[in-house]
Amino acid sequence: MIRDITLGQFFPGQSPVHRMDPRMKVLLTIVYIILLFSVGNWLGFLVVILFLAVSIGISKIPFKLMIKGVKPIIPLIVFTSILNMFFVAGDPIFKIGFFKITIEGVVLAAKMAFRIVALIVGTSLLTYTTSPIALTDAIESLLKPLKKVKFPVHEMAMMMSIALRFIPTLIEETDKIMSAQKARGADLESGSLMQRAKALVPILIPLFISAFRRAEELALAMECRCYQGGEGRTRMRQLKYGRLDLYAAIFSLLCLVGVILINLFAPVIP
Amino acid sequence: MAIIKTEHLSHVYSPGTPFEKTAIGDVNLEIEQGDFVGVIGHTGSGKSTLIQHLNGLLEPTSGKVWVDGKDIWENKKQIRQVRFLVGMVFQYPEYQLFEETVFRDIAFGPTNMGLSEEEIKQSVLEAMEFVGLDPSYADKSPFDLSGGQKRRVAIAGVIAMRPKVLILDEPTAGLDPKGRDMILNQIKSYHEKTGSTILLVSHSMEDIAKFAKKVLVINQSKVFAYDTVEKVFSRREELIEMGLNIPQISNVFHTLAQKGYPVSERVYTVQAAKEELLRVLRERGAAHD
Ligand SMILES: Nc1ncnc2c1ncn2[C@@H]1O[C@H](COP(=O)(O)OP(=O)(O)O)[C@@H](O)[C@H]1O
Ligand SMILES: [Mg+2]
Numbered sequence A: 001m002i003r004d005i006t007l008g009q010f011f012p013g014q015s016p017v018h019r020m021d022p023r024m025k026v027l028l029t030i031v032y033i034i035l036l037f038s039v040g041n042w043l044g045f046l047v048v049i050l051f052l053a054v055s056i057g058i059s060k061i062p063f064k065l066m067i068k069g070v071k072p073i074i075p076l077i078v079f080t081s082i083l084n085m086f087f088v089a090g091d092p093i094f095k096i097g098f099f100k101i102t103i104e105g106v107v108l109a110a111k112m113a114f115r116i117v118a119l120i121v122g123t124s125l126l127t128y129t130t131s132p133i134a135l136t137d138a139i140e141s142l143l144k145p146l147k148k149v150k151f152p153v154h155e156m157a158m159m160m161s162i163a164l165r166f167i168p169t170l171i172e173e174t175d176k177i178m179s180a181q182k183a184r185g186a187d188l189e190s191g192s193l194m195q196r197a198k199a200l201v202p203i204l205i206p207l208f209i210s211a212f213r214r215a216e217e218l219a220l221a222m223e224c225r226c227y228q229g230g231e232g233r234t235r236m237r238q239l240k241y242g243r244l245d246l247y248a249a250i251f252s253l254l255c256l257v258g259v260i261l262i263n264l265f266a267p268v269i270p
Numbered sequence B: 001m002a003i004i005k006t007e008h009l010s011h012v013y014s015p016g017t018p019f020e021k022t023a024i025g026d027v028n029l030e031i032e033q034g035d036f037v038g039v040i041g042h043t044g045s046g047k048s049t050l051i052q053h054l055n056g057l058l059e060p061t062s063g064k065v066w067v068d069g070k071d072i073w074e075n076k077k078q079i080r081q082v083r084f085l086v087g088m089v090f091q092y093p094e095y096q097l098f099e100e101t102v103f104r105d106i107a108f109g110p111t112n113m114g115l116s117e118e119e120i121k122q123s124v125l126e127a128m129e130f131v132g133l134d135p136s137y138a139d140k141s142p143f144d145l146s147g148g149q150k151r152r153v154a155i156a157g158v159i160a161m162r163p164k165v166l167i168l169d170e171p172t173a174g175l176d177p178k179g180r181d182m183i184l185n186q187i188k189s190y191h192e193k194t195g196s197t198i199l200l201v202s203h204s205m206e207d208i209a210k211f212a213k214k215v216l217v218i219n220q221s222k223v224f225a226y227d228t229v230e231k232v233f234s235r236r237e238e239l240i241e242m243g244l245n246i247p248q249i250s251n252v253f254h255t256l257a258q259k260g261y262p263v264s265e266r267v268y269t270v271q272a273a274k275e276e277l278l279r280v281l282r283e284r285g286a287a288h289d
Helices: A022-038 A042-059 A063-087 A103-129 A132-149 A153-183 A193-199 A201-224 A243-265 B047-054 B076-085 B102-106 B108-113 B117-130 B135-139 B147-159 B177-194 B205-211 B229-233 B236-241 B248-258 B270-288
Strands: A092-096 A099-102 B002-013 B021-032 B036-041 B062-067 B086-089 B165-169 B197-201 B214-219 B222-228
Touching: A022 A042, A022 A103, A022 A132, A022 A243, A042 A103, A042 A243, A063 A099, A063 A103, A099 A103, A132 A153, A153 A201, A153 B086, A193 A201, B002 B047, B021 B047, B021 B197, B021 B222, B036 B047, B036 B205, B047 B062, B047 B086, B047 B165, B047 B197, B076 B086, B076 B108, B086 B147, B102 B108, B102 B117, B102 B135, B102 B147, B108 B117, B108 B147, B117 B135, B117 B147, B117 B177, B147 B165, B147 B177, B165 B177, B177 B197, B177 B205, B197 B205, B205 B229, B205 B248, B214 B229, B222 B229, B229 B236, B248 B270
Parallel strands: B036 B197, B036 B214, B086 B165, B165 B197
Antiparallel strands: A092 A099, B002 B021, B002 B062, B214 B222
């Protein structure tokens, strides 16, 4: 069923990672990505694993959930790994006719696969521990400097949070409309591509109409409460950096420095 | 013969996740051809889930559903045929309208059935008559109509398939009293004229008492009772305990009887109340003479 798709996979909780300032989480996620891509050898990857193990451990997010996020991209990992294994030049360890697998290729493939998995796990930790609303708040706050160049930061963040808010609602609505049209004998599962596209009309039209109706109602409700955009607007929930954020920042920077030192002083390990 | 039969019917939403929810559990039902059944139950008790099994919109997690003597999931490819046999009007059905004209929207179901032009035209006009829509509406855009009219177009869209069983999920929600009465009376006359089986989900005990012959009570994903209106509403205490009610007028007569007036408690409609009061007054008058 369409409802089973999970979007904005927030996993509510009270762990220190959940309680961190969302801005710090976004910034540290960027630090983490830099760290991940500056890693040059296996010792560096140990640092990445340490970083992930500590953060996931503290966040109390079930490890199973983390793995679930990786599943959809397994085909991508397999595909890039195979490409790397076959097309990187170096010492062949296996050869059939034109195709050969090289040691360098295998090493590179393994590193690439590890990077992709670590990237997904690390960034999903951000979305698992931060509610979509907190996330848009953080983005708005971090992008504030762009206001200087007349970029509508607040409006963009508001659009993002409204969109996120209405995704589940629209999915539910789609589900209902699909059921109603199926009850009138709509056939969504068979036929040629053209017929299937045509069969979507009875679903898309009511869906658009209801989306517009909701948008209008929401706009009206916002105007009734005198919403007028970001100018002079104060916040109920002020974002404040705390002690937790300091610890997290120190830990992340130590990991980054560790990786840089390893790169400088232990370049011989593959 | 029972037109609809279920055996150990259960449905679990999102099985194997933290959101797992048994919406209906072990439902055994037999609904006779031609009955007018009122379905009542608390919000979230599983009414909508149950009725969506009866026309194959939801597949049972376990258990079986028979319609017209056939196990509907025996041949999955034929499931659309079941939907023509068992028509379903969802809650707020006006949100499913999509065509340019009222006629074409109502014709959506019959067209999917593969009827001929002539048959389609006939069944659409017939359905419009059943719901009290003047034929002059046929060429209007459904989006230009009022809320109540839109709803009647949507109901006509299901009736036009001439289903043997018509299921309506809270068809009067959000309508004004006049619109509600109109729709319910039209459903009643459709029932009488065609002899089709009706399942009406409603939160109004008055409407159920007035229109239905039998009442199906769902409580916490189980069938609590399936019996005649009189038998079900005589279980006043139990119904009230599960957050339902009995018709207001029955409560009045219950109180009257408690206070020692010689009235029957078995009064479920205003019409019956009037007759009962006249009876009591006449008896008193006779005693005074
Ligand atoms: N698509 C769905 N996914 C998950 N849970 C659902 C879904 N539809 C209904 N439920 C749950 O199943 C239970 C029964 O719902 P429903 O059949 O709609 O009850 P009713 O129509 O009596 O109000 C409720 O607890 C509801 O939250
Ligand atoms: Mg319901």
